[in-house]
Amino acid sequence: MPxxxxxxxxxxxxxxxxxxxxVANSGRMTILRSSTPNAVSVDRxxxxxxxxxxxxxxxxxxxxxxxxxxxxxxxxxxAELTAIVNTGDDMWLTGLRxxxxxxxxxxxxxxENDEVRGWGRIGETERVSAELRAYGVGWPWFTLGxxxxxxxxxxxxxxxSGLPLSEATRLITARWPLGVELIPATxxxxxxxxxxxxxxxxxxxxxxxxxxxxxxxxxxxxNFAAATPAPGVLExxxxxxxxxxxxxxxxxxxxxxxxIPGIREALAQTSARVVGVxxxxxxxxxxxxxxxxxxxxxxETSAFAVAEHYGSRHSSDQxxxxxxxxxxxxxxxxxxxxxxxxxGIRAAAAPLWMRDADTSAQLAADALALAAPAG
Ligand code: GDP
Ligand code: CA
Numbered sequence: 001m002p003x004x005x006x007x008x009x010x011x012x013x014x015x016x017x018x019x020x021x022x023v024a025n026s027g028r029m030t031i032l033r034s035s036t037p038n039a040v041s042v043d044r045x046x047x048x049x050x051x052x053x054x055x056x057x058x059x060x061x062x063x064x065x066x067x068x069x070x071x072x073x074x075x076x077x078x079a080e081l082t083a084i085v086n087t088g089d090d091m092w093l094t095g096l097r098x099x100x101x102x103x104x105x106x107x108x109x110x111x112e113n114d115e116v117r118g119w120g121r122i123g124e125t126e127r128v129s130a131e132l133r134a135y136g137v138g139w140p141w142f143t144l145g146x147x148x149x150x151x152x153x154x155x156x157x158x159x160x161s162g163l164p165l166s167e168a169t170r171l172i173t174a175r176w177p178l179g180v181e182l183i184p185a186t187x188x189x190x191x192x193x194x195x196x197x198x199x200x201x202x203x204x205x206x207x208x209x210x211x212x213x214x215x216x217x218x219x220x221x222x223n224f225a226a227a228t229p230a231p232g233v234l235e236x237x238x239x240x241x242x243x244x245x246x247x248x249x250x251x252x253x254x255x256x257x258x259x260i261p262g263i264r265e266a267l268a269q270t271s272a273r274v275v276g277v278x279x280x281x282x283x284x285x286x287x288x289x290x291x292x293x294x295x296x297x298x299x300e301t302s303a304f305a306v307a308e309h310y311g312s313r314h315s316s317d318q319x320x321x322x323x324x325x326x327x328x329x330x331x332x333x334x335x336x337x338x339x340x341x342x343x344g345i346r347a348a349a350a351p352l353w354m355r356d357a358d359t360s361a362q363l364a365a366d367a368l369a370l371a372a373p374a375g
Contacts, residue, residue: 044241045080045241045242046080046082046236046239046240046241046242047063047067047080047081047082047240047241047242047243047244047368048081048082048083048084048236048237048240048242048243048244048272049063049081049082049083049084049180049243049244049245049246050083050084050243050244050245050246050248050254050257050258051083051084051085051086051101051105051246051248051253052085052086052101052246052248052249052252052253052254053086053089053100053101053104053105053119053248053253054104054108054118054119054287054288055246055247055248055249055253055279055286055287055288056083056085056086056101056104056105056246056247056248056253057104057105057107057108057109057113058108058354058360059244059246059247059248059277059354059360059363059364060081060083060105060108060109060180060246061108061109061357061360062354062357062359062360062361062362062363062364063081063180063244063361063364063367064081064109064178064179064180065357065360065361065364066361066362066364066365066368067080067081067179067364068179069361081179081180081181082180082181082182082183082232082236082240083105083180083181083182083183084183084184084185084233084236084237084257084263085101085102085105085182085183085184085185085257086101086185086248086252086253086254086256086257087099087101087102087165087184087185087186087189087190087256088190088191088192088203088221088252088253088256088257089101089191089192089203089204089207089252090102090189090190090191091191091202091204093138093139093142093144094132094137094138095156096149096152096153096155096156097152097155097156097159097165098144098152099155099165099169099184100119100204101253102169102182102184103148103151104119105180105182106151106172106173106176106178106182107120107121109176109178109179109180109182110175110176110178112176118287120145120148121145121147121148123147124145124146124147124148125145125146125147126143126144126145126146127146128144128146128149129143129144129145129146129149139204139205139209141208141209142204142208142209151172154168154171154172155168155169155172158171158172164187164230164231165184165186165187165230166183166184166187166230166231166232169182169183169184181232181236183230183231183232183233183236184230185229185230185233185256185257185260185263186227186228186229186230186233186260187228187230187231188223188226188227188228189222189223190221190222190223190224190227190256190260191203191221191222191223192219192220192221192222192252192256193219193220193221193222194206194214194216194218194219194220195216195217195218195219195220196210196214196215196216196217197214197215197217198214200220203219203252207289211289212289212292212293213292215296216292216293216295216296217296218296219251219252219255219293219296219297221256221259224259224260225261227260227261228260228261228262229260229261229262229263229266233263233266234262234263234266237263237266237267237270237272238266238269238270240270240272241272241273241371242272242273242274242275242368242371243267243270243272243273243274243275244275244276244277244364244367244368245274245275245276245277245310245323245324246277247277247278247279247286247352247354248279249279249288249290249293250279250290250293250294250299250306250309250310251290251293251294251296251297251299252290252293254310258323264323267313267323268313268322273325273326273371274313274323274324274325274326275324275325275326275327275328275367275368275370275371276306276307276310276323276324276326276327276328277327277328277352277363277367278303278306278307278327278328278329278330278333278352279306280301280302280303280305280306280333281303281330281332281333281352281353282330282332282333283301283302284301285301286352286353294306294309297309302333302336303327303329303330303333303336303340304329304333304336304339304340307324307327307329307340307343307345307347308343310322310323310324310327311323311324311343312324312325312343312344312345313325314344322344324345325345325346325371326345326346326347326348326370326371327340327345327346327347328347328348328349328350328352328363328366328367328370329347329348329349329352330349330350330351330352330353331349331350331351331352333349334349337349346370348366348370350362350363350366351363
């Protein structure tokens with residue numbers, strides 16, 4: 001199995017023992033409850049997350065929480081945790097570069113996000129947006145908060161002074177002790193556009209204005225073929241002990257990241273285990289409208305179908321280019337484990353709802369446990 005060489009028993013001894021024990025007892029791990037890796041183990045790990053916006057942000061926050069609990073009193077400022085974040089939803093609006101997924105992850109990790117509304121900054125006001133509306137510029141259905149606009153102005157300032165998005169992101173995120181290095185998947189502008197009966201539009205217009213109700217015929221990434229991974233992206237994949245595919249939109253979040261030339265290849269070649277977490281629970285999306293994206297590319301909204309869509313990295317009878325070593329599904333989807341394993345993907349079931357710090361941290365622990373070799 002790829003990765004077994006670099007992911008030694010020494011890194012996760014107790015997880016290997018527990019996993020071996022589960023397999024020995026049941027023949028198949030169905031409900032997985034990992035123990036917490038000890039401090040030394042996590043401390044030595046490089047974990048890279050492939051992330052979209054809200055789902056990826058919650059998952060990455062849970063991962064950081066899990067690692068913090070395993071490393072009490074340790075400053076996580078190092079780059080042990082890295083999130084490679086989707087930039088396909090980005091756009092220029094009223095002269096500003098908006099990067100919704102990067103900002104969702106940043107605000108969530110900074111504790112600055114509006115948990116109730118689900119996006120943007122907490123304690124937000126919208127005076128500037130009201131002015132923009134009065135002038136008739138921008139998208140009236142796309143409200144940007146005043147604090148949020150401060151971020152966009154700062155980013156646009158950096159970009160206009162010639163810095164790439166990755167460097168602008170580094171400078172902006174330095175404001176908060178995130179404990180996770182955020183890297184945009186690419187510095188190039190790869191906006192996702194959606195082809196519909198009513199014309200082709202920016203993803204944000206389809207998603208926010210039309211609430212994904214217009215039937216999508218295709219998703220087209222502008223400037224995709226010419227894009228290159230941002231500095232640090234390929235290294236974060238190649239050098240990782242574990243790569244975690246967040247429970248993010250498989251099409252316009254993870255799919256966009258994977259489509260940037262070089263990233264899928266890096267994931268195929270890394271010695272790290274690649275473990276995905278299903279964004280689909282019991283045949284439905286948890287938050288958002290990702291089912292509309294799956295339907296558009298002919299993938300059923302189920303944990304199994306998303307695993308099949310991502311594919312296995314290492315089964316000889318699988319098509320080339322598969323992504324996953326392992327796939328974590330919700331307990332309610334445990335019946336699909338044999339079918340997922342038949343694809344050549346190690347599978348386990350655990351609670352996947354990220355309701356709070358405890359459930360999110362436990363989910364991250366379960367995903368990491370699934371990366372441990374079978375012994
Ligand atoms: P977006 O860019 O803001 O749309 O966010 P992402 O692409 O990162 O994630 C969207 C996906 O996250 C949706 O498909 C949701 O089903 C999934 N999601 C949100 N919350 C949870 C959760 O608590 N558990 C799981 N497993 N998935 C979730
Ligand atoms: Ca997004």
